[in-house]
Amino acid sequence: MFNIDGMSRQPVYEQIIQQLERLVLSGVMKPGEQIPSVRGLSVQLSINPNTIQKAYSELDRRGILCSVPGKGCFISDNAHILLAENRRKDLDKLEELARGIALAGIEKREAIDAVERAYQNPHAAEGNPGGGQTQAIEERRENG
Helix, strand or coil, X not given: CCCXXXXXXXXXXXXXXXXXXXXXXXXXXXXXCECCCHHHHHHHHXXXXXXXXXXXXXXXXXXXXXXXXXCEEEECCCXXXXXXXXXXXXXXXXXXXXXXXXXXCCCHHHHHHHHHHHHHCCCCECCECCCHHHHHHHHHHHCC
């Protein structure tokens, strides 16, 4: 389900947050769906359970997850809406990035082509152009 890069400069808990958000936004994980337990994911990924708990707590704080005592953590009913609203705020960053690209002399058509490619393959992750994480989860679900 998760693919942790131990060589990344990004902390592991942030990798978990980012990947879970991507799974929700892509529709692979749906509202009400239970996520792996802290202990189970800790064993699966061979990482400290406190790291996973930190990621889950942050997602709970943001309203993406909801904890049910004695049952586990679940994707909240409005997770997709909250994440989409947060991404809308990224448009300001995109505009600033476009200004820098324009100042560097990169043609507008090149920038537009890059945005169009992103829209054609929204499941592709950085460093994972085929969106293998999403594909692996879908295969796991199909195989039971």
